[in-house]
Amino acid sequence: MRKLSFKLGLLFFVFVLGIETVLFASLYVTLVNARINEEFEQLLARGNNHRDVLEKSYHLSTLEHVVMMESEAETDVVITDANGNILYFSDRILPFAKKLIPHADVRHISHSGMVVQNNWKKQPYIATASPIRMEGKTKGYVYMFQRTASIQNMISKLKHHFLVVGVVSVFLTIMTIFFLSRVITIPLIRMKQATEKLSKGDFSVRLQVKGEDELAQLGKAIQTLAADLEYLKKERNEFLASISHELRTPLTYVKGYADIARRPNIAEEERANYLSIIYEEAERMQKLVKDLFELAKMDRHSFQIEKEPTPLCLFLKKIYEKMAPAFQAKQMVLIYRCEENVTVYIDRQRFEQVMTNLLDNALKYSHECSTVSMHVKREKKNVIIMISDEGIGIPEADLPHIFERFHRVDKSRSRIGGGTGLGLAIVKEIVEAHGGSISATSQFGKGTTMLITLPRG
Structure with a gap:
């Protein structure tokens, strides 16, 4: 990052120095030309003033007065006649004037x-000439001289x-470029340090991000990435711990009862x-491994969904007929209501897995002689499938987490019920793979309603 800071600073310096050089050079040339032109104009104006005085009073005393001034x-001043002969002059200017005046082309000079x-x-001198005209004829010329040393001194200053x-x-x-380059690169240095921490597995990265510019957006993206990675790390650790626990318990049972x-x-x-217990535990492990395999395919995006147009009511009716005997065995009532002519695009095998899982949960966690309903409601663009039960319900604290992997509401009953804690996670993945969503509402002790929303065909 120091190299980047140096490169940015050097680049800015070259550009700014180039711009400053052009601007300073332009300003210098303009100012010098303006000051020199001003000197010429002042000298010419002084000569014209003397000329005006002589045109009004061309006498010996006036000529001497001009030279004395x-x-x-x-x-310095030199006054000549119309033919260029020197009449009056300042003492010090005579040698230079004798060289200049014979070569001065004043034939077409204006007034x-x-x-x-x-x-x-x-x-050594700059010079101007002003014609003395009286009665329409040129009487002579007033030559004004100024040392160039004063101009050169002014230019030097x-x-x-x-x-x-x-x-x-x-x-x-x-100094400004150094400060600005530091201002730009310090956030980049912090982001670099943050990414180095992330690469080493340290996700406790906190970046102080201010503003809405591109650097701020990059910092926010890194901060979000760190939070997501920290969450994934936590989820992975919990996931591995849950798998370890889920496998350790049945393996302990299998080993212990096998020894006996x-x-x-x-x-x-x-x-x-x-042997019957060993078989049950082996079945439990088989179901767990199957569910893990399903989730692994979903995570690798190799989970295939083959949608086809499906009359939803007919599809759900077959599931109802398949599940109804299980509800009757528990002296429960399964109600089925569906509007006609509702078509959705679904993978029938996968979606049957969804409905079977939800109805099995309703059966498992509901009281005897209670009612479970399966109701389909059609909206403008969506179809909503509601599965409601009158079971034990879900505590409010657990409700936001029921679709997470290995999450169980009642840890003590989970082993008896045979659940792996992966069923609802798989249901959620399948529903979302269909472009839909699933949510739950519940009152603890009164029942739960699962709502699946699917786009209409």
Whole structure:
């Protein structure tokens, strides 16, 4: 993750530095050009002012006054006649003026003047020319000069300021990118540590996730994964413990009674009784293994459901006729009600297993002379099958868990009843494989109702 943090930081730094360089360069060039143009405009405006004064009063005293004014300023002035002959000038500018003025092309100069020397990088002066026109004729020219050293000094200071600001900006950029890269990578580091814990079987992962961005969603997904894996680990341990318990008890019975039955001095009637117990326990183990095999196929998604259109009422009637004698033997009443013309797509063999299991539970946990009803109700898009009994009911605390594997409401009676605790789990898997759902309502001591919802054909 440190490599990722470095890569992200370096990538951000390169991009930001590139953008800052382009922006600073553009700003620098724009500002420098603006300041230089401003110097040219100010110098030209100063020359035009002198020209305006001379056009109003072109006398010897005025010419001397203009030259005297510039002698105390940072600029210099040269006044020529129409032919370019120097009339008046500042003392220090004469050598440069003699070189420049003969080559200055002022034949087509406008009354607003023009820049005649703009090479501030290589020449010692910049210069402008303003024509003196009186009565429609050019009387002469006012040349203004300014040292380029002042401009270069200004540009140097500007470079220094930009350099300082650039260094500060780069430093702040590095600090900001470091902070932002840490902000981005710290959650990733925590997620990496969390996944490492998960890979080692430690599912007690708790990530502090804030926000709704992609990183937060990833953190929530890892948190959910950890919770699911922790639940699966708990379920697996309980599942293995339950299997171990379920197999240990009948195996203990089988081994114990087999040892007794092997004794030569016991009566044949007693030996037959022990063998009968051994057979019952073997049948119990066989049923448990069969149920486990069914669940294993469901977990591997190799559980095949072959649906076919089935008249539900006719299908349930056959199950009713098959189960009715068992209810009559216990002096119980099994009631069957079904609306006509209800068709569903089901695997008949698997769904018969569902109905048989539910009716067998109703028979097993109901009192003698009570009633069990099997009722079908049709809705717009679904068909609901209700199996209601008047039995012992299910405690409220156990009701949410009755479809879990190996869950038994009455642990003390489970062995007598012969249940494995897997029947309702298998029922739930089969119903859901049909695209349906199953739920239960119950009042302890009064009875239970199982509701199966199936999509209509």
